[in-house]
Amino acid sequence: MAQMLIRGARDYQDRLAHADLSSEELRAQIRDTLNLYLEDNGETVAPQLASFAAFLSFLEKHKDRAAPSIGVNHHGLVVAVWREPGFRLTYEFELNGDIHSFVTEFSGDVPRARDLGRSSPQAVHPLPPKQRAAA
Numbered sequence: 001m002a003q004m005l006i007r008g009a010r011d012y013q014d015r016l017a018h019a020d021l022s023s024e025e026l027r028a029q030i031r032d033t034l035n036l037y038l039e040d041n042g043e044t045v046a047p048q049l050a051s052f053a054a055f056l057s058f059l060e061k062h063k064d065r066a067a068p069s070i071g072v073n074h075h076g077l078v079v080a081v082w083r084e085p086g087f088r089l090t091y092e093f094e095l096n097g098d099i100h101s102f103v104t105e106f107s108g109d110v111p112r113a114r115d116l117g118r119s120s121p122q123a124v125h126p127l128p129p130k131q132r133a134a135a
Contacts, residue, residue, distance in 0.1 A: 003035070003039060004039065004040045004041070005035075005038045005039060005040055006038050006039075006040045006046050008049070009038045011049055012034060012038060012047070012049065012052055013031075013034075015049075015052065015053055015056055016030060016031055016034065016056065019056040019059070019060060020060045021056075021059055021060065021063075022059070022063040025067075026059070026067050029067060030070065033070050033071075034047075034052075037072050044072070045072050045073070045074055045075075045076055046072070046076065047072045047076055047077070047078045048075075048076040048077065048095055050095040050096075050097075051076060051077045051078045051093045051094065051095055052078055052093075054078070054093040054094070054095075054097045054099075054121070055070070055078040055080060055093040057097075057121065058080075058091075058093065058099070058121050058124075061121065062121075065082070066082060068080035068081055068082050068091075069081045069082075069083070073092065077092045077093055077094060077095075078092075078093045079091070079092050079093075080093070086105060086106045086107070087103070087104070087105055087106070088103070088104040088105075088106075089101070089102070089103055089125065090102040090103075090104070091124065094118065097120070097121065098118045098119065098120060098121075099118065099119060099120075099121055099124045100115075100117070100118045101115075101116035101117065101118075101119065101124060101125045102114065102115055102116060103116060103125070
C-alpha cells in the first residue's frame with residue numbers, strides 16, 4: 001500500500017534533497033523521520049515548512065555538530081535534541097529563524113531544566129565538546 005503524504009510534502013523533500021548537509025547518512029536519517037511526520041494519517045503533526053527550512057539552514061552552517069534526534073512539537077516546530085549522559089540540549093526552530101534553546105542536566109534522578117531563551121542561529125548556545133562531530 002502506497003504511503004499517503006500531506007499536501008505540500010514535495011516542498012519538504014525538495015528542500016532536504018538540495019540541502020548542503022555534512023553527509024548522506026544525515027540526509028537519510030532526516031528523510032526517514034520527516035516521512036513519518038508527513039504521513040496524512042491524522043496521528044502526527046507535520047512540521048511548518050519555515051521551521052524545517054530553519055533547521056536545515058542550521059545544519060548547513062554547523063556541520064561540526066553531531067546528528068541530533070529530531071521531532072516536531074504540537075505547534076509544528078522542528079525540535080532537535082542532542083544527548084549525552086547527564087545532559088540534554090534541545091533546540092526549537094521557530095518560524096522566524098530564531099532558535100529557542102533548553103538545557104536539561106541530570107544529577108542522580110533529579111533533572112534540572114533551564115530555558116536559555118531565544119537567539120539567532122549565530123548566537124545559539126553551543127554544544128559541549130563531546131557532542132561535536134569529529135571534523
